[in-house]
Amino acid sequence: MACDPITLATPGVRGLQPYQPGKPIAELERELGLLNIVKLASNESPLGPSPAAREAAARALHELARYPDGSGYALKAALAEHHGLSMSHFTLGNGSNDVLELVARAFLTPADEVIYSEHAFAVYPIVTQAVGARAVVVPARDWGHDLRAMGAAVGARTRVMFVANPNNPTGTWCAATELRALLQSLPEQVLLVVDEAYFEYVEAQDYPDTSAWIGEFPNLIVTRTFSKAYGLASLRAGYAISHPAVADLLNRVRQPFNVNAVALAAAGAALGDVAHLEASRRVNREGMQQLQEGASARGLAWIPSMGNFLSIDVGRPGGEVYADLLREGVIVRPVASYGMPSHLRVTIGREEENRRVLDALDRVLK
Numbered sequence: 001m002a003c004d005p006i007t008l009a010t011p012g013v014r015g016l017q018p019y020q021p022g023k024p025i026a027e028l029e030r031e032l033g034l035l036n037i038v039k040l041a042s043n044e045s046p047l048g049p050s051p052a053a054r055e056a057a058a059r060a061l062h063e064l065a066r067y068p069d070g071s072g073y074a075l076k077a078a079l080a081e082h083h084g085l086s087m088s089h090f091t092l093g094n095g096s097n098d099v100l101e102l103v104a105r106a107f108l109t110p111a112d113e114v115i116y117s118e119h120a121f122a123v124y125p126i127v128t129q130a131v132g133a134r135a136v137v138v139p140a141r142d143w144g145h146d147l148r149a150m151g152a153a154v155g156a157r158t159r160v161m162f163v164a165n166p167n168n169p170t171g172t173w174c175a176a177t178e179l180r181a182l183l184q185s186l187p188e189q190v191l192l193v194v195d196e197a198y199f200e201y202v203e204a205q206d207y208p209d210t211s212a213w214i215g216e217f218p219n220l221i222v223t224r225t226f227s228k229a230y231g232l233a234s235l236r237a238g239y240a241i242s243h244p245a246v247a248d249l250l251n252r253v254r255q256p257f258n259v260n261a262v263a264l265a266a267a268g269a270a271l272g273d274v275a276h277l278e279a280s281r282r283v284n285r286e287g288m289q290q291l292q293e294g295a296s297a298r299g300l301a302w303i304p305s306m307g308n309f310l311s312i313d314v315g316r317p318g319g320e321v322y323a324d325l326l327r328e329g330v331i332v333r334p335v336a337s338y339g340m341p342s343h344l345r346v347t348i349g350r351e352e353e354n355r356r357v358l359d360a361l362d363r364v365l366k
């Protein structure tokens with residue numbers, strides 16, 4: 001090819017840095033020939049999904065030749081019941097990442113600005129830049145979103161603001177009063193996307209119930225996922241809750257069959273298994289305490305987290321400690337690309353998995 005394809009790409013795509021996923025177990029096995037690898041790098045559920053979700057997924061395998069229900073009727077009906085809202089408020093996504101991208105495609109042009117926080121989830125810069133919009137990154141406060149400063153950053157060109165609550169990779173969360181004050185201060189042409197991927201794990205008393213605000217704020221979009229506490233990351237199912245007019249616009253840019261039938265069936269069944277979700281929360285609560293105490297006992301600081309992960313300051317370049325941990329058969333997540341060069345993000349695992357990480361840290365940090 002005479003011309004470099006990069007010159008053909010849109011300006012946004014030219015400068016795009018692809019998302020860096022956690023290292024797959026099979027890759028580390030291949031590279032180092034290790035067995036018994038512990039992966040706590042992608043905020044996956046150590047319990048996995050509800051047995052009811054597995055069974056629903058298995059049943060859906062009998063119909064693989066058919067297209068899925070493009071409207072996702074059954075799942076949306078279950079979500080409507082779950083949230084006490086009508087079905088017209090929901091948009092289904094191939095994971096909630098898909099929904100974040102739908103927001104960018106439906107609402108952003110290169111003339112628009114998007115506000116998000118320093119240390120915020122990596123998908124916000126990607127979807128913003130992919131459509132050529134301009135990112136306004138607001139400095140964090142104590143690792144968390146500074147909602148006042150984010151509100152103050154709104155200008156005539158601001159169209160979307162992303163708030164991760166809790167945020168990944170910091171685990172920090174925003175209180176109901178502050179988030180509500182932000183919403184009330186926003187001009188109505190600014191859409192506030194509140195990304196609640198870790199909603200089910202949150203135990204903070206001051207955490208908002210944003211789905212109850214949907215009727216009040218037509219510019220509020222709340223996103224949720226089945227990837228984390230419901231243990232279905234592999235199937236890719238997430239959704240947005242919004243004003244029906246916003247949902248209608250998101251559905252216009254959605255691929256007709258963006259959520260597959262196995263995911264639809266499993267997600268619906270997962271939603272109904274309250275006991276499994278409670279078990280998932282309990283394992284997280286206990287593992288969180290184990291990791292926090294273990295880190296503190298080793299003199300390592302950590303950022304208080306409401307997610308299913310803990311970002312620990314290892315006091316030296318995180319990338320080096322990450323690489324040393326790989327040789328111990330332990331995969332965690334380096335977060336230097338999030339502006340956190342001495343932190344490692346560790347997903348909460350089962351007791352023995354958490355212990356493996358702490359023991360490996362002892363050897364690596366000594």
Ligand SMILES: *Cc1c(COP(=O)(O)O)cnc(C)c1O
Nearest residue numbers: 095096097121168197225227238
């Ligand atoms: C994991 C995560 C998501 C969820 O991604 P899916 O596409 O639903 O798997 C969304 N937002 C944040 C902040 C996350 O950490």
